[in-house]
Amino acid sequence: MNMFKFFSRIYRIFKSILTRRFIYGYFYNLMCDIFSVKDKYIFLESHHGKDFGGNPFYIAKYLANNPNFKDFHLVMVGPFHRKKWLLKQLNTKKITIIKPYSFSYAFHLATCKWLINDTSFPLYFNRRSEQKYLNTWHGTPLKALGRDVANETFSHISNIQRNFFHSNHLLAPNSYTEKIILDSYMLRNIWEGEVIRSGYPRNDILFASRHQTLSQNQINIAFMPTWRGNFADQKEASLKLIEELKLLFTYLDAQLPEHITFWVRLHPMVQGYIELSSYSRIKCFPDTCEAYSHLAVCHALVTDYSSVMFDFATTLRPIYLYTPDEEAYRSDRNMYMKLDELPFQRAENQQSLLKLLININSIVNFSLTKKYSDFVDKFCAWDKGDNTRSLCNVFFNKEHEVDVYQCKGEKNKKRVFIYTGALQNNGITRSFKTLLSMINLERYDVTILADIGYNLDQSDIYFRSLPKDIKYIPYKSSVYIGPIQAVKAALVYLFKKDWGNDCKILSKVWKNEYRRVVGDAKFDVFINFNGYSWKVALLSLGIDYKKVIYVHSDMLGEIASNKIADTRLLKLSYQSADTVAVVREGLETTFCGAIYDYSSKVVYVPNPLLLDVKEKSLALIETAFLEGNTAPDYANVENALVSKKSFRFVNVGRFAPEKGQIRLIKAFEKVWIDNQDMQLFLIGGYGPILNQIRDVIKKSRAQNSIFIIVGSENPFPLIQQMDTFVFSSFYEAIGLVLYEAMQLELPIISTDIPGPSELLQEGYGLVVENSTDGLVHGMLAALANKIPQKRYDFVQHNMYALNQFYKCIETSNINE
Known part of the structure; x- marks a missing residue:
């Protein structure tokens, strides 16, 4: 073992584990080891606990007032300064309110049976088999999601996709959203949970207000913009947005007539950073009720690119879009629809927005256009006014009053999960890319375990260029385990020269880590194409289906050159694999003779070759x-x-x-x-x-x-x-x-x-x-x-290479 690399790795591990997130993660795993799941405890979280709102709030309100759930205890995540307000809203004593990302949070997340979220639980979350998880998501997307985002794709995918893999149910408010979530987060064929096809619980109050008569003397207009910017410079983008909003509010406050009130609800990233008390016509949403309760009594909505437009449309009232930066926003995020396709009037500057707002007649005497009506039919058709009840009956009682779609893998299509390595500019990466371009995607469903620990920019470009029928799961090793398991694993790793049966301890740790990464995603074969990675060598211990590892070089030579930090991991990789794919016949001979004989598992699988070199x-x-x-x-x-x-x-x-x-x-x-x-x-x-x-x-x-x-x-x-x-x-x-x-x-x-x-x-x-x-x-x-030359049959080579690759997937060893 190369001691420098060994101690460098130990240093990096300990440096990473002494963070608050990891400490909560260890505590969470300890709670999972010690405590059983509590059957009648329901854990609800909205927008990472920044407030009590959205779909989880309306589900909680329904449960708190439903006698069928009188024996259930609610655990709600949110800020403590809103605790009294929440208790008043729900009117129940069977409730625990906890701060987000605390020890109490980790304990309840580990022990509540019923889990409900509209975004995502933290990276250390690993749903226990006894738990049930409903992810309601938080809006019909106008902005690109997941792999469809133009920049920083991995940051928009990883923990959201992972949460979806852990969920038993996803809520889709319309078929449009269902398709985008399944495709943009690459869930199809590998996630086998249920999609509940029903409107959002938060929309019930909007639907109920559809025929409500509103005052024509005092006009209430809601302003609910999204956050604009990219994750790389959140602070700078937020400051810029705050300044733009201040200018808008100052202008409108001076121009709006007295009978119009402009109610403001900002995105959590900028909420609280603008003092509105000095304005007369501009006011914050009242803090005495949940946001959608107030939205339901507003005459019209002004937004920009926020999904709230799809919700408010169920009221059949006017919606205006304020989009002064459409081109810049579109270049950052991409959008699934052009704004011109939407049935709403638009304003691109302060003056044109004011002109729309003071046209009172168009607000109080609003009538649906054909385009608006079609919009409602497409995006609000599943809103029935009792969305919350129907959803709870499905999730808690398995009573399918609404359509529930059971996701399944395609028949006769093997699901292949393949690890690439860090996509460095080398022969292994070129071989992988060439192989990927040749695989028959009608016969195999391919998902890549994408290492995002290195070469992030290059990896991002490559994975965004992949065909849509090739999926990927971003992976950066962040092992979350309980302290007892951590000590046992560390002792084995540090002091055992030959792991032998002790690898059972490591297997338990890494089985937990594998499940944390992929949840309930289903695969038929795992291929470690890189063949070098120590973390994937360990991760593969947690895989209980067919495993293949590639050998791209004389590994005994690599050990002698100190390119392998720990020979035990390499030996373990070959021991745990069902098939070892060598890219040259006889490549395994030196290693098998000196360290571990895996020759009975060997399949010769030459690397495919690029055929467009001349081009x-x-x-x-x-x-x-x-x-x-x-x-x-x-x-x-x-x-x-x-x-x-x-x-x-x-x-x-x-x-x-x-x-x-x-x-x-x-x-x-x-x-x-x-x-x-x-x-x-x-x-x-x-x-x-x-x-x-x-x-x-x-x-x-x-x-x-x-x-x-x-x-x-x-x-x-x-x-x-x-x-x-x-x-x-x-x-x-x-x-x-x-x-x-x-x-x-x-x-x-x-x-x-x-x-x-x-x-x-x-x-x-x-x-x-x-x-x-x-x-x-x-x-x-x-x-x-005096150099001999003759032509090589590259086409024949690739045909043979691909057939051997298929053989490698389809059989357990060379003798089958």
Whole structure:
């Protein structure tokens, strides 16, 4: 074990666990271990406990006044300064009010049987099998959700999606919302809960006011805008919004007539930051009633992009949209509909909004247009006035008075869950992306466990580009366990050299962690395509269905190079796997002979190959650089390519010791002394010895003929400018770059190592001694035009690779 990496990992673990969130998480798990679930306790939370409101409030009010639930105890999350108000509203003694994200919160979340939320419970939440969870969500979406968001996709998905996976029931107020939630959070085919098709409980009071006669002498207009901005700069966006709203309120207060009151209810992110008491016509929603109770007696609604418009439409009253920043907002969030499609009048500045508001006749004598009526039919058809009762009958009593849709996986379609790694610019990532593009999605339902611990920006771009029928679950290791389990697991991890039966302790911990991550999502096979990750090695202990792990390299060589921090985890990965997929025949031999023999589980699954290398090589040369034509080495490389006389060698690989770039530089220098028209190009992603390689070049006599390129995902425009490809690795599984060089019809030199040597000895290139002198011999042969070449059948290769991949999924081992 590499001790530096080991203690670095221990340090990172302890640093992460000494946070408030983790402490509550440990306490939560301890409560789960100690206390049983209380059958008649109902836990209700709205908008992370910022207030008592929304659907959970109206459910609580119904339960508190229903004799059928007189023996039930309500636990409600919210601010203590609103405690008296809530007790008065619900008029029941069987209620406990708790602060959000406290020890009391964690205790009740662990022990209440019935859980109701309109957003999400914290990251440490892990629904117990005896608990029932209803997520009502908090609005029909106009703004993009989940994977449909334009930026920062992972932050909009992870904990919300995870909560949905844990829920038994989701509430959909219309078919439009149902489709968006199932698709944008990627629940289809893997989540098998129930969707309750019913209007929102909070809309009952709006529906009841539909035929209520309102005063024509005093006009009440509600203003309920959403929060605008992005999560990366919440504070800055909130401050900007506050200033904009202050200007609007000052203008309206000076212009509105006395018989119009402009009632304001701001988003929780900016609520309380604007003092309204100095205005005469602008007032806060009264704090004596819940927001929708007041909304029900308002003549009209003004909003911007908030889902409240879909709720208020059930009153059949006027709705106005105030959207001074539509283009900027749309670019940040995306929207499912254009505002022009909505049946509401719009104002894009203060003056036009005022003009709409003072047109009293259009408010008090409002009549539905055909477009508004169609809108109501589409989005409010499931509002019946008794939504709360119907919902509670389904959730608590399993009495289906409304339509309930049971989600299921598609028949005859295997559900594949595949871990990618961190999507670094390397051969494993290219192999994964190529494989993913080839899988038959009519036969397999594919979900990716997306590692978001590294390369977040690149990962975000890639996952947003995926076809909609490929799902993904963002994952960043944050293990929440009870203190007793933590101590046991730590003792095993720190002091047991051979885990043996002790892995049962680890299995229990990681079974809990796996369930925390994916809830009740269902899969048929898990594939650890990366094959290196320690956290996924442990996470896979919690998986009780078929497991496959890939081997992409000589893992004994990786251990010798200190690239594997803990050999026990690697051994454990192979022990717990049902199938081990090796990308080269015989790749398992050294590890099996020295550490653990998993040969009975092996399936040979070659990596599929890119078939568009030539097409990609036609792109502009600057696309080969990670930073384009602003890259530090771009000008030097561009000048070097001008010479038509130079003979150019190229090496492509991560800048790492096992890739042999340093000895390649030394070999090049020896040949260069007598052949100074030569050039050497080293292309790779960032690696641990990049700076060391730069230092070696600076000391070389041939330094002006050697170039380093930190490459993009498309190095081929540069590679196709070369004369010979040099593969200088000390060990390798096979090396995808060899096949890519073949597609560009470059002569190939490789050191004599298992994998590349077997391939090239069939006439596809020259194999040389695995040494600096061997590389010298190869480069001299290239200069003399003595490198063998022949065409490779890439189509046949990919057909075989894909069939072996399917075999790997469908069978338990090679003998089946």
